[in-house]
Amino acid sequence: MPYHIQILVQQKKKQSExxxxxxxHKSTINRELKGSRSLSGDYVAFEAHKTCSERCKRDPYKMKSELKEQVLGCLRERYSPEQISGVLARRAGSKQISHETIYRYIYANQSTDNESIMSFLRIRHRKRYSKRGSVGKRGSIPNRIGIEPQRRPGSTSSG
Incomplete structure (x- = not known):
């Protein structure tokens, strides 16, 4: 897709086109062109793709340097992410961070760190699955026979 955009930009097409x-939406094109310009000021698809890939690899926005070290220190002391969140909220001058952000950081970096962060969790799960988009099994009845009126062969419904 970025190459398609690059060709259309070179043809001097309008953003709406x-x-x-x-x-x-045209605002999507506007953001793409603004955030992905090369040093010369032109839109280059390869550079845009490279920039996008680098953005995807970043840590969560709140987990940086000193805060990350505080969280890792608390994990080493066997605090749960919920407890870490509470401790940081009570400290004066410390940034607040949710337990969910800590979990996201742990599960995102489980294979990249030399030291396994997963080993510091009290309860270790192999993989976390998103609840979004999953079909619930609770509402379905296996081999259900419906109560809708059945049509008999040869009968006509008047209605």
């Missing part, structure tokens, strides 16, 4: 051709 580019958006229509790839079926996205």
């Amino acid at each position: 580019i958006a229509d051709s790839i079926k996205v």
